[in-house]
Amino acid sequence: MLSYRHSYHVGNHADVLKHIVLTLCIESLKEKEKPFLYLDTHSGAGRYLLKSEHAEKTGEYLSGINLLWQQSNIPELLKTYISILRRYNPFDELKYYPGSPLIAKQLLREQDKLNLTELHPSDYPLLRQEFSKDKRTTVLREDGFAQLKSKLPPQSRRGIILIDPSYEIKDDYQKIPAALFEAYKRFATGIYLIWYPVVSRxxxxxxxxxxxxxxxxxxxxxELAIKPDNNQKGMTASGMIVINPPWKLHEQMRTVMPWLKSTLDTEKTGNFLIKELVSE
Known part of the structure; x- marks a missing residue:
């Protein structure tokens, strides 16, 4: 049940898209002084070594963050994201990749709060260690979906909720709409980010x-596709569903996505999608 380790897939094209959207959304909330909660349902280990046995076995980061790292013409909108990577990689070599919790840790202010959950027995201690001295942060070894009931609404009535299970457990596809419904009933004004893979369209x-x-x-x-949909094993695309997107996000992604596709889609067989699924 808990065999998935993100360390095999860290820094791939899906991580890049997810963390760019996350960064832009967090930055939008910081435009107001009032504090907010960052809630991460499936936090992982926090920090990943790209030269680890796991990451090297798949090499997924080589066609993901490694391609961005080599670029000199980074769009202005991505400079905050890249600056976070540079804090963990102060030299030219790309050695570490920060997961969502560490990106949030770097971006959140003193008055903001982080609520992180991870069930995996190997990843949870690593995550806890990363945040052992951070008084803003609560790290729990609990079911992430349950947090959508127990931790919402936040006291500040402002928040960003990242829901990104591994989907290794096929029930996750069914759990997400139901969990979102419960969360939204409690906290209708939050920004919800739901990451998804495209393995089976x-x-x-x-x-x-x-x-x-x-x-x-x-x-x-x-959504960013690196390959066309197919029936073979493996992820061809990934995307982010955003509920209550910041007002600038569509415009920002219209700038970011063409560059991202051009940089990551080296075989020129993919595409990208920016779509309003439900309006006001």
Whole structure:
């Protein structure tokens, strides 16, 4: 049940898209002084060594963050994301990749709060160690989906919620619409980020349709495909469903996505999607 380790897939094209969207959304919340909560349902280990046995076995980062790292013409909108990477890699070599919790850790202010959950027995201690001295942060070894009930709404009534399970457990595709419905009932003004892989387009689309049919307003989709859909094993694309997107996000992604596709889609067989699924 808990065999998935993100260390095999760290820094791939899906991580890059997810963390760019996350960074832009966090930065938008910081435009107001009022504090907010960052809630991460499936946090992982926090920090990953790209030269580890796991990462080297798949080499997925080589066609992901490694391609961005080599670029000199980084778009202005990506400079905050890249600056976080440079804090963990102060020299030219790309050695470490920060997961979502560490990106949030670098971006959040003193008045903000982080709530992180991870069930994996190997990753949880690593995550806890990363945040052992951070008084803003609560790290729990609990079911991430359960946090959407127990931790919402935040006291500040402002927040960003990242939901990114491994989807190794196929029930995750069914769990997400139901969990979102419960979360939204409690906290309708939060920014919800739902990451998804495209391994089976049919399965992914069924989940997206389930989210659209919840009756929730203001839902957007941002997807990056490196390969065309196919029936072979492996992920061809990934995306982010964003509920209550910041008002600038569509415009920002219209700038970012063409550059991202050009940089990561080396075989020129993919595409990208920016779509409003449900309006106001």
């Amino acid at each position: 049919t399965q992914t689309q069924k989940m997206i349709d389930g989210i659209v049919n919840l009756g929730i307003k203001r839902i957007s989709q941002f």
